[in-house]
Amino acid sequence: MAQAIATTDPGTPGTPGAAVPPPARRRWYSQLYVWVLAGILAGIVVGAAWPSAGEDLKPLGDTFVNAIKMIITPIIFVTVVTGIAGVDNLRSAGRIGWKSLVYFEILTTIALVLGLVVMNVLRPGDGVHADVGAIHVTGTAQEYIDKGESQGWWHFLTDLVPSSIVGAFAEGDVLQVLFFAVLFGIAIKLVGRPALGVAAGIEKTGQVLFSVLRIVMYAAPVGAFGAMAFTVGKYGLDTLTSLGKLIAVFYGTSLFFVLVVLGVVMAIIRLNIFQLLRYMKDELLIVLGTSSSETVLPRVVTKMENLGVPRQVAGLTVPTGYSFNLDGTCIYLTLAALYVAQATDTALSFGQQLGLLGVLLLTSKGAAGVTGSGFIVLAATLSTVGHVPVAGIMLVFGIDKFMSECRALTNVCGNSVASLVVASWEGVLDRDRARKVLAGEKVPPLADPEFPTAPASGAPDAAAAPDDHEPAPKVPAAATA
Numbered sequence: 001m002a003q004a005i006a007t008t009d010p011g012t013p014g015t016p017g018a019a020v021p022p023p024a025r026r027r028w029y030s031q032l033y034v035w036v037l038a039g040i041l042a043g044i045v046v047g048a049a050w051p052s053a054g055e056d057l058k059p060l061g062d063t064f065v066n067a068i069k070m071i072i073t074p075i076i077f078v079t080v081v082t083g084i085a086g087v088d089n090l091r092s093a094g095r096i097g098w099k100s101l102v103y104f105e106i107l108t109t110i111a112l113v114l115g116l117v118v119m120n121v122l123r124p125g126d127g128v129h130a131d132v133g134a135i136h137v138t139g140t141a142q143e144y145i146d147k148g149e150s151q152g153w154w155h156f157l158t159d160l161v162p163s164s165i166v167g168a169f170a171e172g173d174v175l176q177v178l179f180f181a182v183l184f185g186i187a188i189k190l191v192g193r194p195a196l197g198v199a200a201g202i203e204k205t206g207q208v209l210f211s212v213l214r215i216v217m218y219a220a221p222v223g224a225f226g227a228m229a230f231t232v233g234k235y236g237l238d239t240l241t242s243l244g245k246l247i248a249v250f251y252g253t254s255l256f257f258v259l260v261v262l263g264v265v266m267a268i269i270r271l272n273i274f275q276l277l278r279y280m281k282d283e284l285l286i287v288l289g290t291s292s293s294e295t296v297l298p299r300v301v302t303k304m305e306n307l308g309v310p311r312q313v314a315g316l317t318v319p320t321g322y323s324f325n326l327d328g329t330c331i332y333l334t335l336a337a338l339y340v341a342q343a344t345d346t347a348l349s350f351g352q353q354l355g356l357l358g359v360l361l362l363t364s365k366g367a368a369g370v371t372g373s374g375f376i377v378l379a380a381t382l383s384t385v386g387h388v389p390v391a392g393i394m395l396v397f398g399i400d401k402f403m404s405e406c407r408a409l410t411n412v413c414g415n416s417v418a419s420l421v422v423a424s425w426e427g428v429l430d431r432d433r434a435r436k437v438l439a440g441e442k443v444p445p446l447a448d449p450e451f452p453t454a455p456a457s458g459a460p461d462a463a464a465a466p467d468d469h470e471p472a473p474k475v476p477a478a479a480t481a
Contacts, residue, residue: 037289085195107325110257160179247402
């Protein structure tokens, strides 16, 4: 399907040009995912053989993730703003937005229900008979519980609006930055022609931010090495056996969700989930090593663009999905909540489980961008429903690190599929290109997936239209395919 594609000359950032030419074929040892995989394997070896040394390597992983978090909220801002400013009119942006939210709500509800069904069938917590009174809660876990107990089901709504724009960026609150970015993008469209300079400035700022990200990503193998060495060194492979049944249930449920649920969704738009997973292998390996889906957000946007999803759609759906489409986190929350109930011999009726599901439909939407957010949301949910002892989350605290990789992997898969679905729903998905790319055919990329670039040129063109009826003036920065 023909669509407007903004492209740049790879030699000079922001220079208008034709489609980005195919990059020179890289040797296998020069590709990022190879070094990330090597870092993961080396981390496992070091953590298993020298546990104390593995624990000491924690700063390597933390520093890399912090470097990503340093840059991720500004990148989300420029991506969303240029995405909204790049659509034909506000009606188009609103249509993409509500379609995305409808899809997100349907899929996260399916994820929550799937978790409830699996836990009621397999019941991995039966037989634990944990004494709630004997559970000792200290340290970080107590901080998460205290923060969660102070929140309610409504906290997601109150946290949506930042009290300070600067504070939202400083604290790395993805949801609040996303909210402000949407308002800013809409304002650019409403102002129209006078806002062209602002939109162009944000685009150029994005080019610099993505260059910073490119530099940071060179450290991904080191970050993956440190994070994996710490995880294995601190918790040990023996931890996997103590709560191995719950871990196996979570990984199995997530795998079922990706291959079956998302596989069916992909089949509906006539694409293949297995080919998509192969196509996203680089990003999935980076997420596996760092336990954070934020590390690959810009790369996911670029990969979706190369699949034939217009940048305006990918720039809206992927960042928004990082707050509203956390499929892996939803599965984890239902599994953890019901495991605590089963392990503490707390009986939950069908009605009480439906109430738990209803609360999670709201609280799960805020589980992003904050350290310990999954546990905070879990504590807030259990406090709200009032049937399950909140202190019981200590039963799964020790294995949370092993669960985080699976949560992040599932979230990335879910948001990749979401971008394709919304583009197909909008009728702008270049399905022929998507099939060729997924099949491994040599197709000139629209952007280099190894080094993501900022959204190019679409925003100023679209921003020039002062309302939904006046067309935007043509600017030669966009090429039509």
